[in-house]
Amino acid sequence: MLNLEDAVIRNGVFTVTADFVIDSGAKIAVIGPSGAGKTTLIEAIAGFRPLERGRILWDGRDITHDAPGARPVAMLFQDGNLFPHLSVEQNAGLGLRPDLRLTSEQKKRVHTALARVGLQGLEERKPGALSGGQQSRAALARVLLQDRPLLLLDEPFAALGPALKAEMLDLVAALAQETGATLMMISHDPDDARRIADLAILVAEGVAHPPQPTADLLDTPPPALRAYLGAG
Amino acid sequence: MADRAQPVSGAPGIGAALCVATLILGALAAVVWRAEPGSGLGPSDWQAVRFTLIQAALSAGLSVALAVPVARALARRRFVGRGALITLLGAPFILPVIVAVLGLLAVFGRAGWVSQALGALGLEPLRIYGLHGVVLAHVFFNLPLATRLILQGWQEIPGERFRLAAQLGAGPEAIWRLLERPMLARTAPGALAVVFAICLTSFAVALTLGGGPRATTVELAIYQAFRFDFDLGRAALLSGIQIVLTALAAGLALRAAPGGGFGAGLDRAVQRWDANTPTLRLLDGAAITLAALFLLLPLAAIAMAGLPGLTELPASVFRAARTSVLIALLSTGVLLVLAVPMAASIAMVRRAAWIEIAGLLGLAVSPLVIGTGLFIVIYPLADPRALALPVTALVNAVMALPFALRILVPRARAVIGDFGQLGLSLNMGGGPFLRLVLLPRMRAQIGFTAGLAAALSMGDLGVIALFADQDMATLPLQIYRLMGAYRMEAAAGAALLLLGLSMLAFWIFDRGGRWHAEP
Numbered sequence: 001m002l003n004l005e006d007a008v009i010r011n012g013v014f015t016v017t018a019d020f021v022i023d024s025g026a027k028i029a030v031i032g033p034s035g036a037g038k039t040t041l042i043e044a045i046a047g048f049r050p051l052e053r054g055r056i057l058w059d060g061r062d063i064t065h066d067a068p069g070a071r072p073v074a075m076l077f078q079d080g081n082l083f084p085h086l087s088v089e090q091n092a093g094l095g096l097r098p099d100l101r102l103t104s105e106q107k108k109r110v111h112t113a114l115a116r117v118g119l120q121g122l123e124e125r126k127p128g129a130l131s132g133g134q135q136s137r138a139a140l141a142r143v144l145l146q147d148r149p150l151l152l153l154d155e156p157f158a159a160l161g162p163a164l165k166a167e168m169l170d171l172v173a174a175l176a177q178e179t180g181a182t183l184m185m186i187s188h189d190p191d192d193a194r195r196i197a198d199l200a201i202l203v204a205e206g207v208a209h210p211p212q213p214t215a216d217l218l219d220t221p222p223p224a225l226r227a228y229l230g231a232g
Numbered sequence: 233m234a235d236r237a238q239p240v241s242g243a244p245g246i247g248a249a250l251c252v253a254t255l256i257l258g259a260l261a262a263v264v265w266r267a268e269p270g271s272g273l274g275p276s277d278w279q280a281v282r283f284t285l286i287q288a289a290l291s292a293g294l295s296v297a298l299a300v301p302v303a304r305a306l307a308r309r310r311f312v313g314r315g316a317l318i319t320l321l322g323a324p325f326i327l328p329v330i331v332a333v334l335g336l337l338a339v340f341g342r343a344g345w346v347s348q349a350l351g352a353l354g355l356e357p358l359r360i361y362g363l364h365g366v367v368l369a370h371v372f373f374n375l376p377l378a379t380r381l382i383l384q385g386w387q388e389i390p391g392e393r394f395r396l397a398a399q400l401g402a403g404p405e406a407i408w409r410l411l412e413r414p415m416l417a418r419t420a421p422g423a424l425a426v427v428f429a430i431c432l433t434s435f436a437v438a439l440t441l442g443g444g445p446r447a448t449t450v451e452l453a454i455y456q457a458f459r460f461d462f463d464l465g466r467a468a469l470l471s472g473i474q475i476v477l478t479a480l481a482a483g484l485a486l487r488a489a490p491g492g493g494f495g496a497g498l499d500r501a502v503q504r505w506d507a508n509t510p511t512l513r514l515l516d517g518a519a520i521t522l523a524a525l526f527l528l529l530p531l532a533a534i535a536m537a538g539l540p541g542l543t544e545l546p547a548s549v550f551r552a553a554r555t556s557v558l559i560a561l562l563s564t565g566v567l568l569v570l571a572v573p574m575a576a577s578i579a580m581v582r583r584a585a586w587i588e589i590a591g592l593l594g595l596a597v598s599p600l601v602i603g604t605g606l607f608i609v610i611y612p613l614a615d616p617r618a619l620a621l622p623v624t625a626l627v628n629a630v631m632a633l634p635f636a637l638r639i640l641v642p643r644a645r646a647v648i649g650d651f652g653q654l655g656l657s658l659n660m661g662g663g664p665f666l667r668l669v670l671l672p673r674m675r676a677q678i679g680f681t682a683g684l685a686a687a688l689s690m691g692d693l694g695v696i697a698l699f700a701d702q703d704m705a706t707l708p709l710q711i712y713r714l715m716g717a718y719r720m721e722a723a724a725g726a727a728l729l730l731l732g733l734s735m736l737a738f739w740i741f742d743r744g745g746r747w748h749a750e751p
Binding site: 068070074080086094098142 | 656
């Protein structure tokens with residue numbers, strides 16, 4: 001259970017406030033106008049942005065001051081999710097051991113994870129020699145190996161085509177289902193949100209609202225969201 | 233905002249910076265303490281200051297202005313021998329000064345190849361001694377350095393950007409405006425400042441091609457006061473003047489520190505689509521050919537003069553060579569232990585300006601100033617001549633530090649900027665991030681740095697001249713002594729040996745680091 005208690009996050013001149021609870025295993029879309037602070041919210045939960053006020057709790061434990069890597073969080077960024085000089089296998093292996101001193105048993109798990117995301121046979125490739133979809137899969141294999149209870153996505157598939165993006169999101173949803181992870185994903189596409197997220201957090205005008213059913217939010221959007229969606 | 237978490241600890245770099253600052257400031261304090269104002273600055277001292285500034289400004293401006301077309305040509309052309317030429321560009325900078333001056337004299341001197349050609353046409357021979365000779369030698373040494381610094385800037389523009397620009401239909405002019413000019417605005421001031429600072433402390437070039445009251449640098453004046461008169465007080469006073477001059481240059485260099493990078497690009501070879509017009513091909517070809525000739529002819533002259541003497545080198549030359557190799561390895565090790573942690577700290581720690589200043593202190597003290605200071609400190613405690621070897625290695629490392637940081641810091645910034653967050657989110661704190669990300673992604677820059685350090689130390693003729701006694705010599709010092717004894721055959725042969733050793737040291741390290749391998 002993720003709990004943001006009266007949190008205030010500053011990003012330059014604007015702030016985002018958040019006060020809500022997310023149940024374990026939930027799949028949540030974070031939606032809202034551009035520049036409203038969706039990434040700011042995600043970065044704060046991941047530990048890249050300190051809180052100005054308030055606390056972040058995971059299962060009742062205060063993680064407000066934990067380092068990013070010490071949080072129960074796996075995160076995919078908008079870009080740069082892979083180290084270009086490391087092989088696919090090494091990039092994925094970082095999810096198990098950040099120092100890459102893998103036992104043979106762990107190497108087997110890396111191969112299993114790569115096979116699970118459809119990358120068997122490409123273990124030795126460098127990211128530069130992969131397609132965009134394959135790069136996403138490699139990052140997802142690492143997420144799978146990280147096995148963290150909270151998965152944050154900051155639009156890592158934005159550069160992919162609609163079919164490929166949908167495929168990746170389905171893969172993410174399936175992986176989250178398998179591991180029981182809680183999923184929070186920033187989305188610009190209402191269809192994506194409907195597709196895999198039963199709940200949605202609206203970030204608008206400096207406030208991250210508590211989660212509500214995605215369908216309700218999108219069917220009867222508040223004014224700020226309606227202007228953004230452009231729906232009649 | 234509170235301090236953000238960092239992927240590597242900044243502490244080792246801060247410790248290294250403290251060591252460097254203590255060493256240099258200690259030497260400076262000794263100089264200031266020992267300086268005897270006496271009758272103040274005489275007219276010849278002012279003349280030395282004026283000459284020092286003028287030749288340094290001319291040398292820096294010419295070197296960088298000529299380096300831009302050469303670097304651009306190298307950045308956007310693929311041709312057989314390109315890799316060799318880029319390696320060769322490292323040569324004059326790491327070329328031991330005395331050796332290079334011999335080569336330049338053979339080409340541009342009164343009896344040199346150019347003068348002979350002019351004579352055949354009934355024209356006057358060139359006169360190389362004086363200001364233009366000093367500037368010529370400095371451009372010879374620093375044009376390649378400037379080219380490499382700027383070329384590195386070009387190569388740090390990710391290939392994706394050129395691809396994007398080509399896709400947008402951008403021609404050479406648009407690319408210049410979009411990508412190249414902003415890159416030059418970041419790299420050129422740094423290159424200018426570095427060349428200016430190098431030329432400001434010119435010693436051996438002024439000794440050989442300048443000299444006399446109208447072409448003496450401050451650095452040369454310090455040596456003369458020290459060696460000929462053993463007048464520590466006067467050497468210290470001149471060192472004080474030199475400190476003021478070089479502090480000015482260090483200030484310039486700090487202001488010119490490069491800003492943000494161009495973002496991450498996956499490691500694809502850079503390809504250019506914009507520069508395939510005949511005119512541009514011709515211009516680039518001319519720039520590359522002229523630069524190559526300017527660099528190669530003096531090197532060829534050294535080889536031709538040195539080969540006959542190579543077979544009958546005296547044993548003293550080989551003893552000196554062994555000493556030089558030892559000093560070079562020691563010096564390179566010390567430099568890397570200082571520079572890599574400092575670069576990481578500068579890239580990460582907030583308010584790290586003082587670390588950068590500590591690294592630049594090497595620019596604010598010339599080798600002879602720091603040598604004078606260390607001599608003053610050591611003299612009452614021990615025989616300075618017994619410590620000649622470690623002191624030389626240490627001073628060489630500290631002198632190479634500013635160049636090392638200029639090479640390492642932008643890359644460290646880029647790596648930490650691009651991958652710091654990812655490393656943190658994967659909990660790769662400290663050792664793993666260093667071992668798996670920072671060092672591998674900085675390998676090219678570290679190799680280049682080590683190559684420079686080893687070769688510079690190998691060819692150094694500075695502090696060792698102050699500290700060594702008759703029984704001890706590095707190879708450059710031994711060549712200097714052979715020349716002084718008019719054993720020119722042996723000197724030329726030893727010069728060729730020194731050239732080979734320096735190039736080999738540079739090549740091994742730089743090659744080992746250059747992984748941006750092209751297909």
